[in-house]
Amino acid sequence: MSTTVVRIADLLEDAPTASGTPPPLPSPASDAAPPADRPALTVTVVWGGLADVPADLHVTGHYQAVAPSAAELALDRAISGGQRRLITEHTRLGWIDGQLGEVTYFPCKGGTVRSAAVVGMGPMGTLTERRAVQMYTSLLGEVIGLGHVQTFATVLIGSGTGNLPITQAARALVHGFGSALRSPGPSAAASRLTEVLVVEVDRLRAEQLVRALNEVAGKQTSLRIGPQLREESSGGLSPQSAGVYALTALTELAGRSRTAAEGAGPPEGPAPQAAGGLLREVLSGLEPAVRSLVLEQLTRFADVDRTDLSLRVRRTMDSLDAAVPVRVSVLSGVGGLRWAALTERATVPERLVPVDVDLLRQLVDRLTEPNAEDARDLPDLLSRFVVPPDFQRLLTDEVTVLMELDQETALVPWEFLADVKQRSGEESAPLAVRTPLSRQLRTPYSRVITEEAAVGPLKALVIGDPGDPEKGFQLPGARSEALAVATRLSSLGVDVTLFVGAANSTRQPGVAPATRLDVLRVLLAGGHHIVHYCGHSSLDASDSGVRSGWVFADGLLTAQELVQLERPPRIVVANACYTSRLGGGGPQAALVPSLADEFLRVGVAHYVGAGWRIPDGQGTSFSETFYTHLLGTGPGEPEHTVGAAVHKARRALYGGLEGESTESVPDQRKSTWAAYQHYGDPTDPFTRPGGD
Template sequence: MSTAAARIADLLEDVPTASNPPGPHPAPAPDPAAEEPPRADGPVLVVTVVWGDLAQVPADLHVTGHYQSVAPAAAELALDAAISAGPRRTITEHTKLGWIGAQLGEVTYFPCKDGGPVRTAAVVGMGPMGTLTERRAHQMYASLLGEAVALGHVGTMATVLIGSGTGNLTVNQAARALVGGFAGILASAGPTQPTQPTPTVTQPTSAPAPRLTDVFVVEVDRLRAEQLHLALTRAAAKLPRLRIGPELREESGGRLFAPSAAVYALTALTGLARSEGAAAHDGSPGGTDPPDSPDPSDALHTVLAGFAPDIRREIREQLAHLAEVARTDLSLTVGRAMDDPEASGPGSGSVPVRMSVQSGIGGLRWAALTGRATVPERLVPVDMDLLRELVERLTEPTVEDAIELPDLLSRFVVPPDFQRLVTDDATVLLELDRDTASVPWEFLAGSRQAGGEQRDPLAIRTRLSRQLRTPYSRVMTEGLSDGPLRALVIGDPGDPEKGFQLPGARTEALAVATRLRDLGAKVTLFVGAANSTRQPGVDPARRLDVLRVLLCGGNHIVHYCGHSDFDPTGTGRRSGWVFADGLLTAQELALLERPPRIVVANACYTARLGGATGPGTPGTPGKPGAQPGAADQSPWGNPQAALVPSLADEFLRMGVGHYIGAAWRIPDDQGVSFAEEFYTHLLTGGAGGSGGSGGSEDAPPTVGDAVRAARKRLYEQRATGQRPPDTAPNGQRWSAWAAYQHYGDAADPFDRPDPSDRPGGS
């Protein structure tokens, strides 16, 4: 591209995207108004492009887009902050609880705090991430305008260019979708009736014109606002009922991001170069502009004034040469600036990468959403038999498999363009269904060149957490913010007469209770069944007593060490923790008004309840000596792999914020190491820990940071040097770090309920 001929439009986003690839014969933009002769006597809607902050633009209704199950970011997050009265943001909390359906075009309304700049707020559904195309966006905009018109009391609406925020659509594509959707609704309203004398006979009249007269499309970045105004003006040029404001309107809150500033600077530089070149050809002395010629370089005068005259003259000469070059080695990619790092959690430094992996017929359905782009949903063919075998071998793997198979997992299951995402050191959130949750994604390492150096796994390099896609809405609960930090610790509650005694679980429970007390928590401890060897000074773990403390104790943290199992007598795939007197499931906790914030469970699958026969130590499913139970119904053929997702599903349903569980048996000392590092990092920001980065004074540590620090500690404790013998215990020790799965938001900060209760506090 000739630098002298560079234009802002050439340097921005007027290019096809993955979800809207160019075709040999591009289809024209949809124009519903073309279906009938244009009528100028109907309702007219004025669309004004505003440079500013959406929440600061006065309007009767403020609207942003919302992807299914995706936490607010960018404009939606700003709107969320504007309408929320307390620290718990309204739209964010509704998203976590699954209360926003976000079907395409579905509008959800939210209450707003009194006295705020926003009176009425709503989000319009964009469907699952990765599925928004220009045609679907057209339908979404039509639904949005139809809803706003139907309200009857909305005269002005402020929104953003929905669909272009993360690169799913270009500005031009999203602008065409907006114009097409709005025009269709306006065309269906029919013409208004002219004023006439009162008729002597009753005559039918058309539907009244909508009260909505103005829509403000707000853009926070100045250059994108200019581009948006141009795109809307072109798209609506032949639509008499849809008028685009002739000028860009400025409101407070507008910004100029670095990429846009670079484009403005480049434009000014090329203008200056053209001016210098023209002056040189005219023979002007010194290569300066003619006195009567307008100087296009006003934006650079302040900067250039700081240089000595000789240097300033040299700069001008170089710019003149640049203007004469037909092509240049300069490669400039301009896109929307990254969202505020605060949007992805304290101290994160980057916008999270959100990947959706769902099971489908013949393969896996992938989609992704990052701070800069949306990767559209696609079906990736995968041989499910091979995938089942891979899951089997990576569930409590041997040392050899733990070393060799993670790279295969990244190459065999993850599409190439998604592999580039997982190699980026940004927080990763995996949205999974009950089937794909059985895959040990913690082993993802990112693809590498053949013979290249092996990188640390993704779960060690950054925060990685999971979210289950479920059809239900979670329970809305009152937060636990009062009083001291309280924790419930349960160890080895199984019946020893049935072979469920676990001495290592007792050791872990006692060590965890001691560490939590040292960190300032008030701990309730239950260890062993009533008919087992009693721990001096510690109450036995009976289901009824544990349930009493759970329902009445208001515990922030619950830590469980013992056996878990599926309940084959119930409908579906209910699961829970094994006690000597039965299975404790989330069903028993349904009346819990304030569930724990965090549940940590080092719970191995028993394969013994509900019809399994034979005494002795429970076998490992899928391994030699395993004893299959009646609940062995996992689609991957390994109930152990499905245990943690099943337990997480049960507890998250009742309102638990985070569930952290081990997907296979962990050596006793490593279970203690993980727990101690996790709680140390969580409650002190990493002080005294051996892994992870320390917390800052102004931001509490996140749950994801604590999980990563604990994983890293186990990862660094693996056998080094010569590989140990390939036995089951050593295999567990080598891969224990990957067994821990975190269900919840990795960027969720953990605020202690009583900061003064810290060790050494007042």
């Protein structure tokens, strides 16, 4: 298909943000001719997948502390040899600084991608056109300095999951590359670089990019923009772009039909009668009265400038696993909460929401183990009180939501976020019930990457009711949950190690008691992919800081005892009751973030914990639903993601226990679904090790 067939400019670009955009940079003026011994650099737009286009070097952009998605994730998969992805793990552990223009290189396992790198884009929500120019200048200067690279492949950094329209990002690329090529130096003269491939997987956006680069390049002599689109077999078409192409074809048919009716000369393409008949055939499924109105309006619609069009495609629940999540950053700052958002289509720059700390603390307290009235009325207040108005539209049921939080904002029960109630009084289910919602803690620590066992059976360690009954820490419900979870995991083909009850409690026949020493012995031996804990948790403060962990009859087991783990569990699930209090308000809300912080620190990828007491039966229901969805895929079926499994379990609790009507669920249990917090990447599929 020629790039001139469909002329649709920036149909799918988001409107400028409420904060405004900086004044556009002027069109590039002609620059000095390149040295005689160095030809102009060719920039070619390629329709295809980045990792599938051969080049000496492959580069994507990288926001600070943002897990890879889209092209960066595809590159990550292409260079990673095991279950754990290199760029993703380096991001999770804070090993990629991501400062604007900083280039980080990664080893490759071989194949089409021989060498890979990411260039820093700075913090999410801060990329402007001027900063993008600096980034492109730094990137090309770095590649030129390598000396041996002849071709490198990249994407239009800052547009796919950035806050720049295609035209602005293209202008930044031309300015930045031009600046790097004009920089004097022996490395530039000796560079072998001849071509940059700008890869776009979506056909319509690729066509828009070809035109944008050609329009903005002007009289540049150091850059030559390829006038035609190069096609690879790995290209695709988004639902939005497919809709634009289909609508274009329909309006062209309508235009030909009207031309025939007015007696004008036949346009190019099918004969007018054939076009009219084809259009009626396309619309034949409509009622006759509706069909005539559609034909009338469609012929008028053919005159509309297509650049005024915008299409939005809703996702089905079945597509949530594969969708790029909306990433929302909520960090505490001077004067309020600092918000930013990164979506599949755009970045929303940072917003500051002034928040009274005392009011927020009161709201957190009342939404932590809330009564029925607070669980019904306060989520709307939470959404109105702390969420910027232009962020409301991002929090929908169309895509997974990943919230980046610090230790302060992690105290807020974000799972209660809901659509702001309309005057009609209509209510919808909370966000975390409608779509997967997960958390990520922003922490300063790092951890040596450890690999999971690639072969052998899937193994789980289940611990139930380990507290001292003589101190009032016995939990019969936790004991029942541990037994039920062990049974369900075994039925799903998992090799289960089970510890139930303290040594001085009533013993479970055939089951070893749960002591700190025995649990630690099994954990440090390694090989367990899942750890499930049912019991009490403790949160204590001292001069050395906050110490949290799981309560055993013989002491507190914290992540500190697990620092020697060579292979930490992939998932930790904790239905843990709160036992200790701190001064200063809202200590119970701090329990799960503190525990998650401890376990993520030692390399656990996912921590799922309950933020308050879980009534008997509800913890078992959540856990059984979670593991069934996570591990119950059949042969040849794609693995479910951890975020989708948590979402499925929340939905099960939101409607009551299986087989139990909502009306029969006691009030104190109706908000239990919101107690469960998931820390980790919601899009991470749980892949079983081979050889089981």
